[in-house]
Amino acid sequence: MNDPSTRPVTGSATTTVAAPIGDVYAAVTDVTRMGEWSPECVECRWVGGAIGPAIGARFEGDNVAAIGPITLKRWTTTCEVVEARQDSAFAFVAEGNTTWRYEFAERDGRTIVTESFSHPPYVGWQKWVYGRLANRRKAMTTGMEATLGRIKHALEN
Template sequence: MDETSVVVNATPDEVWALASDITRMGEWSPECTGGAWRGGATGPVVGARFVGFNRHGRIRWRTHCRVIESVPGKAFAFTVLESAMTWGFRIEPIEGGTQLSEWRERTGALAVPAKLFAGTGLLGRDREGMMVDGMTRTLERMKAELETR
């Protein structure tokens, strides 16, 4: 599992509202360009499905995701069908603000093939390192958004 964290001067509810808004993720992520709820879903509830839109250089792709955890002010997580990856945000009140953590973990039967594909160089030589760096950049941008409100 990979994880990165940042301390934000905002309430846990404000942080959760931002982290769980998949339609705006493209504003912060260096690779995800946004998302759209599907199947009648209109927000982050367990079982809701969405499509994530991504780009890396000239390569563009979609991911099909399902929300597996959604606790206002505490946590938001989803699985990505194509990559056998679970992504999530943990939100914890701490002295001086809120700690926002983003994590990712490969799961399920597709975990080994997905990890092998990640090492092909198609999306970069050190794909795993790029993903962790992207998580760090995403959290820093989310922090800036929350603290300028």
């Protein structure tokens, strides 16, 4: 059986950056720069002695959800790196719930980067609030598109 209520919530976005794969990987895995690019994550910092991307390294991210100038919610997540393969993939799990993943591929001196997320399906009241009312999946995908666009702009200019 493939019950839709048990399928993870997923989304992805892809862009091509006119920069070497090593530069793109280095920028994305420097989580302290995420506040420059993400429309939701405003700041990140390595914690627990971590200084960079390595499996098991932890960082915190400060996030803000807003509609225009109106802040709806502020929160901090603790994330753990679960994959860090140089110039290939970087992934972390936020609060033990949502997996964020970046995949990198080189093509003709450019870098194709795909950002994706996956988390368990919404249940109970979350199904209505996050799934229908807020359409969180779409908002997260739109956020990834904005993040990748800003990374592209920063590395190409």
